[in-house]
Amino acid sequence: xxxxxxxxxxxxxxxxxxxxxxxxxxxxxxxxxxxxxxxxxxxxxxxxxxxxxxxxxxxxxxxxxxxxxxxxxxxxxxxxxxxxxxxxxxxxxxxxxxxxxxxxxxxxxxxxxxxxxxxxxxxxxxxxxxxxxxxxxxxxxxxxxxxxxxxxxxxxxxxxxxxxxxxxxxxxxxxxxxxxxxxxxxxxxxxxxxxxxxxxxxxxxxxxxxxxxxxxxxxxxxxxxxxxxxxxxxxxxxxxxxxxxxxxxxxxxxxxxxxxxxxxxxxxxxxxxxxxxxxxxxxxxxxxxxxxxxxxxxxxxxxxxxxxxxxxxxxxxxxxxxxxxxxxxxxxxxxxxxxxxxxxxxxxxxxxxxxxxxxxxxxxxxxxxxxxxxxxxxxxxxxxxxxxxxxxxxxxxxxxxxxxxxxxxxxxxxxxxxxxxxxxxxxxxxxxxxxxxxxxxxxxxxxxxxxxxxxxxxxxxxxxxxxxxxxxxxxxxxxxxxxxxxxxxxxxxxxxxxxxxxxxxxxxxxxxxxxxxxxxxxxxxxxxxxxxxxxxxxxxxxxxxxxxxxxxxxxxxxxxxxxxxxxxxxxxxxxxxxxxxxxxxxxxxxxxxxxxxxxxxxxxxxxxxxxxxxxxxxxxxxxxxxxxxxxxxxxxxxxxxxxxxxxxxxxxxxxxxxxxxxxxxxxxxxxxxxxxxxxxxxxxxxxxxxxxxxxxxxxxxxxxxxxxxxxxxxxxxxxxxxxxxxxxxxxxxxxxxxxxxxxxxxxxxxxxxxxxxxxxxxxxxxxxxxxxxxxxxxxxxxxxx
Amino acid sequence: xxxxxxxxxxxxxxxxxxxxxxxxxxxxxxxxxxxxxxxxxxxxxxxxxxxxxxxxxxxxxxxxxxxxxxxxxxxxxxxxxxxxxxxxxxxxxxxxxxxxxxxxxxxxxxxxxxxxxxxxxxxxxxxxxxxxxxxxxxxxxxxxxxxxxxxxxxxxxxxxxxxxxxxxxxxxxxxxxxxxxxxxx
Numbered sequence: 001x002x003x004x005x006x007x008x009x010x011x012x013x014x015x016x017x018x019x020x021x022x023x024x025x026x027x028x029x030x031x032x033x034x035x036x037x038x039x040x041x042x043x044x045x046x047x048x049x050x051x052x053x054x055x056x057x058x059x060x061x062x063x064x065x066x067x068x069x070x071x072x073x074x075x076x077x078x079x080x081x082x083x084x085x086x087x088x089x090x091x092x093x094x095x096x097x098x099x100x101x102x103x104x105x106x107x108x109x110x111x112x113x114x115x116x117x118x119x120x121x122x123x124x125x126x127x128x129x130x131x132x133x134x135x136x137x138x139x140x141x142x143x144x145x146x147x148x149x150x151x152x153x154x155x156x157x158x159x160x161x162x163x164x165x166x167x168x169x170x171x172x173x174x175x176x177x178x179x180x181x182x183x184x185x186x187x188x189x190x191x192x193x194x195x196x197x198x199x200x201x202x203x204x205x206x207x208x209x210x211x212x213x214x215x216x217x218x219x220x221x222x223x224x225x226x227x228x229x230x231x232x233x234x235x236x237x238x239x240x241x242x243x244x245x246x247x248x249x250x251x252x253x254x255x256x257x258x259x260x261x262x263x264x265x266x267x268x269x270x271x272x273x274x275x276x277x278x279x280x281x282x283x284x285x286x287x288x289x290x291x292x293x294x295x296x297x298x299x300x301x302x303x304x305x306x307x308x309x310x311x312x313x314x315x316x317x318x319x320x321x322x323x324x325x326x327x328x329x330x331x332x333x334x335x336x337x338x339x340x341x342x343x344x345x346x347x348x349x350x351x352x353x354x355x356x357x358x359x360x361x362x363x364x365x366x367x368x369x370x371x372x373x374x375x376x377x378x379x380x381x382x383x384x385x386x387x388x389x390x391x392x393x394x395x396x397x398x399x400x401x402x403x404x405x406x407x408x409x410x411x412x413x414x415x416x417x418x419x420x421x422x423x424x425x426x427x428x429x430x431x432x433x434x435x436x437x438x439x440x441x442x443x444x445x446x447x448x449x450x451x452x453x454x455x456x457x458x459x460x461x462x463x464x465x466x467x468x469x470x471x472x473x474x475x476x477x478x479x480x481x482x483x484x485x486x487x488x489x490x491x492x493x494x495x496x497x498x499x500x501x502x503x504x505x506x507x508x509x510x511x512x513x514x515x516x517x518x519x520x521x522x523x524x525x526x527x528x529x530x531x532x533x534x535x536x537x538x539x540x541x542x543x544x545x546x547x548x549x550x551x552x553x554x555x556x557x558x559x560x561x562x563x564x565x566x567x568x569x570x571x572x573x574x575x576x577x578x579x580x581x582x583x584x585x586x587x588x589x590x591x592x593x594x595x596x597x598x599x600x601x602x603x604x605x606x607x608x609x610x611x612x613x614x615x616x617x618x619x620x621x622x623x624x625x626x627x628x629x630x631x632x633x634x635x636x637x638x639x640x641x642x643x644x645x646x647x648x649x650x651x652x653x654x655x656x657x658x659x660x661x662x663x664x665x666x667x668x669x670x671x672x673x674x675x676x677x678x679x680x681x682x683x684x685x686x687x688x689x690x691x692x693x694x695x696x697x698x699x700x701x702x703x704x705x706x707x708x709x710x711x712x713x714x715x716x717x718x719x720x721x722x723x724x725x726x727x728x729x730x731x732x733x734x735x736x737x738x739x740x741x742x743x744x745x746x747x748x749x750x751x752x753x754x755x756x757x758x759x760x761x762x763x764x765x766x767x768x769x770x771x772x773x774x775x776x777x778x779x780x781x782x783x784x785x
Numbered sequence: 786x787x788x789x790x791x792x793x794x795x796x797x798x799x800x801x802x803x804x805x806x807x808x809x810x811x812x813x814x815x816x817x818x819x820x821x822x823x824x825x826x827x828x829x830x831x832x833x834x835x836x837x838x839x840x841x842x843x844x845x846x847x848x849x850x851x852x853x854x855x856x857x858x859x860x861x862x863x864x865x866x867x868x869x870x871x872x873x874x875x876x877x878x879x880x881x882x883x884x885x886x887x888x889x890x891x892x893x894x895x896x897x898x899x900x901x902x903x904x905x906x907x908x909x910x911x912x913x914x915x916x917x918x919x920x921x922x923x924x925x926x927x928x929x930x931x932x933x934x935x936x937x938x939x940x941x942x943x944x945x946x947x948x949x950x951x952x953x954x955x956x957x958x959x960x961x962x963x964x965x966x967x968x969x970x
């Protein structure tokens with residue numbers, strides 16, 4: 001054994017010597033320097049001399065500053081800075097022109113060196129001889145410089161006008177970037193609504209206000225004009241202004257707030273200045289094109305924003321590779337500036353780390369879990385899912401019942417009120433007024449009852465879900481997603497029940513479909529307006545509930561929690577900012593806005609205002625009512641979460657509208673599509689009037705001769721990209737393996753090298769000692785002589 | 786801002802604008818903030834060197850678990866004391882406009898506690914301990930496990946430490962880093 005070891009070490013020596021010679025041959029110039037370095041260097045710290053460690057280039061552009069960078073990171077090397085500065089690439093060698101110099105100056109800021117060195121480099125660059133640019137190049141460079149300066153100024157100005165900057169900063173300092181992402185999302189939604197509103201105002205509301213004129217109703221029998229005339233003049237009974245405002249009835253119903261008032265005319269108008277040209281504005285066409293436009297616009301905006309987040313997620317997700325690194329290196333929000341939040345952030349990170357490790361253990365445990373506990377767990381989950389299902393169905397039924405009851409009562413009231421108003425017998429005016437007010441009040445309450453029910457359910461049932469999820473042993477990340485999904489289901493099912501009820505009402509075969517008598521009243525005579533009113537009320541109710549919850553329920557809770565020492569009260573009072581819930585709040589409002597914007601063109605405008613106000617409400621809820629959540633919300637993760645929920649809401653809101661456009665017959669006495677069977681038939685009719693060529697092209701796109709090849713090509717591309725992606729993934733794996741191998745090689749070589757150095761040092765010592773011995777002996781010889 | 790303007794010449798401001806990610810106005814604003822830390826000293830000498838303890842009174846730095854490292858990395862005298870120019874450098878790197886690569890470079894130096902140009906096991910342990918704060922303590926085996934996991938994810942060449950290239954690779958893939966490694970002026 002020992003013999004073998006000896007032999008091997010001998011062979012090593014031989015190898016090392018040969019290696020040394022080889023090295024000397026290969027690098028004759030640097031040899032001395034290298035050896036000096038090696039001798040000085042600690043053999044253990046050899047790794048720091050590797051070129052890969054020396055040249056930390058982040059971008060190829062910055063290669064020039066390498067030496068500089070080295071120096072600053074390695075301040076512990078003995079050489080002084082000046083020497084290194086002089087080692088900067090000599091610019092006079094290859095004369096650079098002004099533009100390049102300027103570019104280089106712009107890049108100085110990326111160097112990690114103190115300011116005075118930066119300044120030195122800058123002045124060096126500025127003073128270096130350089131070629132002046134001539135002619136066109138000079139002009140281009142000037143332009144570039146000006147553009148650059150302009151961009152900086154512009155972004156500065158934009159930054160100054162950036163909405164809510166101070167608020168966002170405050171939230172960021174207290175709650176970290178995940179919560180700020182939510183508020184940015186809210187702001188984004190507001191701008192989306194604003195753009196939609198601008199579309200609506202420019203192309204629907206303004207033309208109606210400016211161009212609308214009343215047409216005379218000459219032939220009474222069957223004309224739509226007369227029908228709408230009758231509709232518009234009817235029911236203008238005086239009633240409470242406030243009630244009308246919140247219900248969208250009475251006078252409000254006849255304003256441009258709702259579908260019913262928009263005209264079916266093709267407006268003609270003369271522009272006196274423009275050669276007396278006659279211009280047309282096709283109101284029905286505008287009324288169908290604008291919703292299509294904003295639908296597409298919203299879709300593009302969502303997809304574009306979602307795609308950005310999705311790409312990030314995809315990169316990140318590549319097998320969940322960097323979860324821990326992200327946690328460790330990106331965990332701390334450097335923007336936190338508040339002691340209490342810092343403490344909570346520490347705690348949150350601690351929990352997250354624990355959770356991650358726990359999850360790992362959980363996964364291992366899962367494999368080794370006994371059958372009984374597995375069955376028990378699944379049983380629990382099935383039971384709870386069943387319970388959730390029952391709750392969902394129950395709330396659906398509740399809404400259904402309440403809606404029906406409210407409708408029945410309303411119809412009764414409606415007729416009662418009519419009777420009451422038409423009564424001619426003399427009563428005391430005051431008494432009559434009182435009874436009337438009470439009646440109206442009851443009516444309003446009934447009108448709002450279904451919406452209040454929906455709102456209250458939306459507030460309380462998610463709490464139950466949140467409680468239930470604790471029993472199903474999901475991982476924390478999955479728990480959030482599942483709770484979110486259930487809450488979305490709740491909200492959507494309540495909406496679905498409401499819509500189906502409305503649908504039943506408006507497709508009621510008993511519905512009077514004519515306009516015989518202008519003085520006879522009946523309900524839902526213009527069903528689009530009716531739908532618009534319902535959704536308008538829903539938005540208002542939801543908004544009101546938000547205010548009530550924030551200021552009248554949660555604020556006292558927070559107050560109690562802050563100023564009492566009782567533990568029980570503290571549990572009731574403390575609330576943390578549970579992000580998914582708040583996301584749902586605004587996505588829900590947005591969904592209703594999309595749904596109702598066709599029937600009530602004012603909804604986007606109302607939505608813009610609400611988003612604006614909701615920002616302050618949520619800010620208040622966040623800063624005053626809540627304590628930072630002990631869950632870590634990652635900005636990137638939450639962003640993609642918001643967008644996917646929003647996309648879901650979008651699809652769900654557009655579907656019923658699309659159905660109504662395509663299938664349900666519009667009312668005959670109101671709105672822009674009075675004469676048509678469906679709204680879509682108007683589109684088809686308009687399309688028929690297009691030039692022959694256009695029609696042919698569109699038809700061609702619809703036929704199989706076009707669709708099949710197009711589909712095939714798409715499939716082909718899809719396959720191609722898939723294949724490329726697969727190949728890349730494989731390549732990444734190969735390269736990774738290779739990296740590991742290279743790393744091993746490197747380590748092996750380093751070990752060898754350090755051993756060699758040690759040996760070399762030893763040999764030198766020995767030689768020295770020998771020469772000393774020689775000297776000694778010669779001295780001795782001298783002395784003895 | 787009138788006060789701030791008198792302390793700088795136009796030329797200096799131009800220099801600062803060229804050499805940081807700030808505009809002139811932002812530079813002046815940064816100086817106000819710097820001055821607020823030690824009004825008298827900075828009032829006398831606009832580029833006064835403030836001791837680390839003073840710099841750490843800046844709100845974001847006060848609660849930051851890596852505060853001393855940040856100061857040391859940006860200090861031109863390497864002892865944590867910062868002049869205004871160092872402070873400006875710091876804010877420039879932490880600003881929104883600084884590219885990821887620049888942020889990564891400095892983050893690497895902040896996390897590299899022992900200064901050997903590698904983020905080794907001991908550095909990682911230190912980072913994790915600081916992240917969890919002084920009150921919470923992970924057990925030794927947990928830290929061990931976490932360090933192990935981090936190295937498994939990121940240590941491409943398997944040498945038991947993260948080199949800068951490896952660190953930058955992580956940062957490149959981390960979408961949260963840019964959001965979190967940021968201090969608004």
